[in-house]
Amino acid sequence: xxxxxxxxxxxxxxxxxxxxxxxxxxxxxxxxxxxxxxxxxxxxxxxxxxxxxxxxxxxxxxxxxxxxxxxxxxxxxxxxxxxxxxxxxxxxxxxxxxxxxxxxxxxxxxxxxxxxxxxxxxxxxxxxxxxxxxxxxxxxxxxxxxxxxxxxxxxxxxxxxxxxxxxxxxxxxxxxxxxxxxxxxxxxxxxxxxxxxxxxxxxxxxxxxxxxxxxxxxxxxxxxxxxxxxxxxxxxxxxxxxxxxxxxxxxxxxxxxxxxxxxxxxxxxxxxxxxxxxxxxxxxxxxxxxxxxxxxxxxxxxxxxxxxxxxxxxxxxxxxxxxxxxxxxxxxxxxxxxxxxxxxxxxxxxxxxxxxxxxxxxxxxxxxxxxxxxxxxxxxxxxxxxxxxxxxx
Amino acid sequence: xxxxxxxxxxxxxxxxxxxxxxxxxxxxxxxxxxxxxxxxxxxxxxxxxxxxxxxxxxxxxxxxxxxxxxxxxxxxxxxxxxxxxxxxxxxxxxxxxxxxxxxxxxxxxxxxxxxxxxxxxxxxxxxxxxxxxxxxxxx
Numbered sequence: 001x002x003x004x005x006x007x008x009x010x011x012x013x014x015x016x017x018x019x020x021x022x023x024x025x026x027x028x029x030x031x032x033x034x035x036x037x038x039x040x041x042x043x044x045x046x047x048x049x050x051x052x053x054x055x056x057x058x059x060x061x062x063x064x065x066x067x068x069x070x071x072x073x074x075x076x077x078x079x080x081x082x083x084x085x086x087x088x089x090x091x092x093x094x095x096x097x098x099x100x101x102x103x104x105x106x107x108x109x110x111x112x113x114x115x116x117x118x119x120x121x122x123x124x125x126x127x128x129x130x131x132x133x134x135x136x137x138x139x140x141x142x143x144x145x146x147x148x149x150x151x152x153x154x155x156x157x158x159x160x161x162x163x164x165x166x167x168x169x170x171x172x173x174x175x176x177x178x179x180x181x182x183x184x185x186x187x188x189x190x191x192x193x194x195x196x197x198x199x200x201x202x203x204x205x206x207x208x209x210x211x212x213x214x215x216x217x218x219x220x221x222x223x224x225x226x227x228x229x230x231x232x233x234x235x236x237x238x239x240x241x242x243x244x245x246x247x248x249x250x251x252x253x254x255x256x257x258x259x260x261x262x263x264x265x266x267x268x269x270x271x272x273x274x275x276x277x278x279x280x281x282x283x284x285x286x287x288x289x290x291x292x293x294x295x296x297x298x299x300x301x302x303x304x305x306x307x308x309x310x311x312x313x314x315x316x317x318x319x320x321x322x323x324x325x326x327x328x329x330x331x332x333x334x335x336x337x338x339x340x341x342x343x344x345x346x347x348x349x350x351x352x353x354x355x356x357x358x359x360x361x362x363x364x365x366x367x368x369x370x371x372x373x374x375x376x377x378x379x380x381x382x383x384x385x386x387x388x389x390x391x392x393x
Numbered sequence: 394x395x396x397x398x399x400x401x402x403x404x405x406x407x408x409x410x411x412x413x414x415x416x417x418x419x420x421x422x423x424x425x426x427x428x429x430x431x432x433x434x435x436x437x438x439x440x441x442x443x444x445x446x447x448x449x450x451x452x453x454x455x456x457x458x459x460x461x462x463x464x465x466x467x468x469x470x471x472x473x474x475x476x477x478x479x480x481x482x483x484x485x486x487x488x489x490x491x492x493x494x495x496x497x498x499x500x501x502x503x504x505x506x507x508x509x510x511x512x513x514x515x516x517x518x519x520x521x522x523x524x525x526x527x528x529x530x531x532x
Contacts, residue, residue: 143402143403143404143405143407144404144405144410145404145410145436145494146494147402147404147471148401148402148403148404148518148521148523149482149494149495149496149523149525150402150466150470150471150474150477150480150482150496151466151482151494152466152468152470152471153468153470155468156464156466156482159464160462160463160464160482160484161462163462163463163464163507164461164462164507167462167506167507209467210465210467210479211467211468212464212465212466212467212468212482213464213465213467213479214464215464259492261461261462261484261492
């Protein structure tokens with residue numbers, strides 16, 4: 001395939017403290033993440049001319065014009081690109097894509113892409129359900145049919161898809177558990193990970209409590225306070241900054257529509273086609289993967305949909321430890337969103353930047369010329385692919 | 394139980410949902426039928442995603458179907474359901490085609506499987522007849 005020279009690169013990465021970190025608001029975390037990303041790149045705030053924001057759940061009234069809210073919070077002037085974007089867990093990839101497109105169109109030179117959220121509250125003593133959340137009006141949301149059936153939350157929606165996958169293809173709990181165990185093993189080499197220092201065996205996975213069976217607690221991603229930003233820069237500006245550029249070699253989106261309960265598939269095949277064609281690369285060129293992991297099951301489906309194994313073969317594919325440390329296909333090398341921290345799709349992008357740069361320390365993969373990053377939103381509803389490389393072509 | 398016990402959540406008769414609840418009250422399970430192209434749909438929506446027509450009628454279905462997927466909810470999201478946990482949320486594929494989210498009741502845990510024949514049963518809850526499903530006699 002014809003290889004295209006990448007026109008833009010990730011030049012700055014900012015990761016705030018993650019997890020049970022209390023104090024800053026969501027916007028406070030966003031400002032800190034951008035500050036860290038600019039510092040990482042060696043850029044001044046006035047050099048930033050684009051700001052793309054994925055407001056988390058706790059941006060409140062600022063979410064609708066989130067990028068403007070952040071611009072004002074930081075006192076940024078004369079931006080040439082600004083947007084709040086919203087594709088669920090695919091937003092992070094879509095922000096990077098939007099930054100690249102704007103740069104290629106000559107509309108911006110340095111674009112910050114930012115996610116932040118602060119859903120965790122500090123524990124309050126002696127609060128009971130009745131006092132805390134059970135007051136009148138707190139359950140005003142519960143007026144629909146789903147509430148009457150107790151069909152709350154995304155856990156159950158993914159559990160339904162997983163249940164059908166298990167029924168149709170023979171996928172087992174231990175297949176899902178193998179993903180949880182592999183990511184936890186990676187997290188032991190990531191000092192930032194919320195589960196750093198807490199190992200996980202398959203027996204412990206099996207013993208973890210049910211949330212929405214077939215999902216154990218440890219099939220589900222973490223919840224984290226924090227912020228995460230990357231700076232995407234025009235190619236010719238990217239080479240002389242503080243860190244080696246991480247080139248955006250390929251990118252694509254895929255939004256299949258329909259009902260994932262019927263298809264058991266994500267938008268990865270659509271997104272991958274664009275991304276690999278742009279990069280002039282093949283699946284065999286991918287050295288490592290950072291896959292969106294709201295659930296263990298999402299990783300399994302995503303591996304299938306990119307074609308690392310056949311449809312329905314994701315369970316046996318992951319069962320032998322292939323995706324863990326020392327395996328032949330490193331996946332979610334920082335512990336992923338299951339075991340490091342949950343910044344929606346920014347977690348996988350950040351780890352790919354770390355790996356491509358060779359900054360992975362004890363978790364650095366041996367070959368890191370090309371990393372595949374996926375984003376996934378809704379219930380396998382929206383999907384992005386980024387191919388991040390050490391060389392521009 | 395004490396007076397402060399929080400009741401189970403009850404669906405509100407919004408304009409969109411009221412016809413469904415009225416039919417359930419009369420012992421019928423109904424879904425929307427696009428009057429332009431005939432496509433059945435559930436849950437209620439403003440327009441048909443196949444032909445984009447806004448014209449529809451509520452139409453009765455048999456109340457029979459099979460388990461399309463299911464999960465067991467162990468989390469307490471609503472205090473009114475705390476005593477019911479763990480309970481079974483089911484997606485039923487109705488004989489007529491649409492998928493319907495509901496509860497599976499009167500079914501032992503080890504009998505639940507995808508493909509299990511089920512039929513509608515109405516639970517009285519605070520003035521509302523809530524359609525749920527139990528193992529059926531059809532095949």
